[in-house]
Amino acid sequence: MKVSIIGLGTVGKSIAEGIKNDYDLHLSSGSYEKLNIWNRSGFKTYKTNLENASNGDIIILAVKPVNAESVLNEIKDYLHNKLIISVMAGISIEYIKRYIKDAYIARVMPNIPMVIQKSVNAYCIDRINDEYHNELLKILNDFGTPVEIKESYIDAVTGLSGSGPGFISIMMDSMITAGIKLGIPKDISRYLTIETFLGTANLMKSKNIPPSELRDEVMTPGGTTIAGIYELEKGNVRTAITNAVEASYKKAREYNKQ
Numbered sequence: 211m212k213v214s215i216i217g218l219g220t221v222g223k224s225i226a227e228g229i230k231n232d233y234d235l236h237l238s239s240g241s242y243e244k245l246n247i248w249n250r251s252g253f254k255t256y257k258t259n260l261e262n263a264s265n266g267d268i269i270i271l272a273v274k275p276v277n278a279e280s281v282l283n284e285i286k287d288y289l290h291n292k293l294i295i296s297v298m299a300g301i302s303i304e305y306i307k308r309y310i311k312d313a314y315i316a317r318v319m320p321n322i323p324m325v326i327q328k329s330v331n332a333y334c335i336d337r338i339n340d341e342y343h344n345e346l347l348k349i350l351n352d353f354g355t356p357v358e359i360k361e362s363y364i365d366a367v368t369g370l371s372g373s374g375p376g377f378i379s380i381m382m383d384s385m386i387t388a389g390i391k392l393g394i395p396k397d398i399s400r401y402l403t404i405e406t407f408l409g410t411a412n413l414m415k416s417k418n419i420p421p422s423e424l425r426d427e428v429m430t431p432g433g434t435t436i437a438g439i440y441e442l443e444k445g446n447v448r449t450a451i452t453n454a455v456e457a458s459y460k461k462a463r464e465y466n467k468q
Contacts, residue, residue: 211345212236214266216259216281217273218245221297224324225270226253228353238262240277264288268345271296271306275465282309289313293342295349299368300465303336303361314338316346319367320354322375329354330371334361365466369459377454382407 218239256262263285320329331350350356389399
């Protein structure tokens with residue numbers, strides 16, 4: 211199938227790199243010149259989104275939300291019975307349907323690990339046939355892991371997994387700094403921190419262990435871990451992280467309303 215990607219920022223480029231071995235890719239973006247400079251893989255490129263959309267069987271909308279209206283107006287007459295995959299933050303399926311009446315629409319919230327094809331891709335669909343549903347899952351698997359949700363959860367997902375890498379990076383940076391403060395060389399402290407996060411996540415995933423159970427496994431009475439956890443609780447880290455996710459959720463809701 212031919213896949214037309216409209217918008218080649220970080221998200222669009224990451225999707226293109228993830229699915230390039232499985233699809234005939236067609237690309238367009240705000241700058242035709244910059245697009246062709248980036249286009250190392252020799253994908254077919256177009257000067258207009260209209261030309262691009264008219265050639266694709268599946269259309270991936272990866273433009274900035276502020277450009278959604280102009281792009282949808284430009285391509286709306288060329289989307290009859292096609293699959294539209296939107297990764298535009300804050301743009302609802304209902305909004306897209308104002309411009310496109312008879313397309314199949316999926317909305318996706320990826321996150322930044324998509325640049326190495328490790329995104330968690332929360333998605334919701336309006337209506338879809340079996341063929342396009344299979345293609346949707348294939349595309350989402352190519353640059354990460356798909357998780358189907360109700361669209362009413364999409365703002366909460368934005369706060370949790372969409373913004374989550376930013377919150378995790380702060381904790382990791384703090385641990386690296388602590389290691390350096392205690393005399394560990396910077397590169398070793400960084401390596402130990404990254405491997406600790408990776409190993410812990412893989413253990414929880416492979417053994418299906420709840421975080422609280424893993425914490426109790428590491429935490430021995432009067433030991434080193436409980437001393438550290440006491441300081442985390444005293445500093446209200448749990449509350450701060452919860453509030454950060456909720457703040458991101460509220461901001462996502464504002465975008466949707468706008």
